[in-house]
Amino acid sequence: MSGIERSKRLAAFAAVDENLLAKHRVIGIGSGSTVPYVVERIFSRGEENKDRVFIPSGFQSKELVVSAGMNLGDVDQYPIIDVTFDGADEVDANLNCIKGGGACHLREKVLAEAAKIFILVADYRKNVEFLGTNFSQGVPIEVVPFAYAKVLQNLRGVVGSPTASLRMAVKKAGPVVSDNANFIIDAPFDREVMKDPYTIMAKIKMITGVVEVGLFCHMAKAAYFGNEDGTVTIKRRGGGVETLQPEVATPQ
Numbered sequence: 037m038s039g040i041e042r043s044k045r046l047a048a049f050a051a052v053d054e055n056l057l058a059k060h061r062v063i064g065i066g067s068g069s070t071v072p073y074v075v076e077r078i079f080s081r082g083e084e085n086k087d088r089v090f091i092p093s094g095f096q097s098k099e100l101v102v103s104a105g106m107n108l109g110d111v112d113q114y115p116i117i118d119v120t121f122d123g124a125d126e127v128d129a130n131l132n133c134i135k136g137g138g139a140c141h142l143r144e145k146v147l148a149e150a151a152k153i154f155i156l157v158a159d160y161r162k163n164v165e166f167l168g169t170n171f172s173q174g175v176p177i178e179v180v181p182f183a184y185a186k187v188l189q190n191l192r193g194v195v196g197s198p199t200a201s202l203r204m205a206v207k208k209a210g211p212v213v214s215d216n217a218n219f220i221i222d223a224p225f226d227r228e229v230m231k232d233p234y235t236i237m238a239k240i241k242m243i244t245g246v247v248e249v250g251l252f253c254h255m256a257k258a259a260y261f262g263n264e265d266g267t268v269t270i271k272r273r274g275g276g277v278e279t280l281q282p283e284v285a286t287p288q
C-alpha cells in the first residue's frame with residue numbers, strides 16, 4: 037500500500053472510530069477513493085451493522101455498500117441521517133471544503149445537509165489554509181446540460197473565472213455526465229476570492245442552470261487527515277486542531 041493510501045486509510049479509521057456511535061442507525065456514505073476505507077472500518081463493526089442502514093451518495097458508494105453486504109437505503113426514506121462520512125478535494129482552516137472532483141457533489145451535499153454530523157476524511161495533501169492551494173483545477177459546478185454554455189459565459193464574464201471550462205470525459209467522447217445526468221464545469225478563482233468561499237459559492241448558486249456548487253461551507257463538524265508519519269491531524273469546528281497517534285494497526 038502506498039504512503040498516500042495509508043494516509044487515507046488512517047484518516048478513515050480514526051474518523052469512524054471517533055464518530056460512529058453504537059446508537060447511530062442511519063449512515064451517509066460519500067464518494068471518492070478515501071471512502072472505501074470508511075466502509076472497511078464500519079464493516080469491521082460486524083453485528084452492530086445489522087440494525088443500520090447506509091445511504092450512498094452515488095453509484096460508487098452504492099457498490100461499496102452492496103458488496104460489503106450492508107443494508108442500503110435512500111435519502112427519500114431517511115431524510116435525517118445520524119452521521120455522514122465523506123472525502124474532500126481540499127479543506128481550509130475553517131473546515132470549508134472543495135468537493136466534486138468525482139462529480140458527486142450534488143448528492144454529497146444532500147447527504148451532508150441531511151446529517152446531524154458531517155465528517156470529512158482525507159490524506160495530508162488536502163489539509164490547507166486556503167482553498168485552491170493544491171487543488172487548482174477549480175470549483176466543480178454541476179449544471180443542467182441545456183444551460184451549460186450560458187453558465188460558462190456567466191462564469192467567465194461576470195463572476196470572475198475567465199478559464200472556467202466544461203469537464204471532459206477521459207474514456208468517452210464528450211463531457212463528464214454526473215449520476216444525475218448533468219454536466220460539470222470546473223471554475224478556478226483567484227486566491228483572494230477563495231479566501232471567502234461562502235460568498236463565491238452563493239454567487240455561483242444564483243446563476244440559473246447551476247444545480248450545485250462544490251463548495252461546502254460551515255457544514256463539517258471535523259476533518260481527519262492521515263499524515264505520512266502515521267499520525268492523524270484532526271481539525272474541529274471552532275478552530276481546534278490536534279494530532280493523534282491512532283491505535284489502529286497501520287497497514288503496510
Ligand SMILES: O=C(CO)[C@H](O)[C@H](O)COP(=O)(O)O
Binds near residue numbers: 067135137138
Ligand atoms: O467530492 C468528491 C467526489 O465528488 C470526493 O469526495 C473528493 O473528490 C475526494 O476524493 P478522494 O477521496 O478520492 O480524494
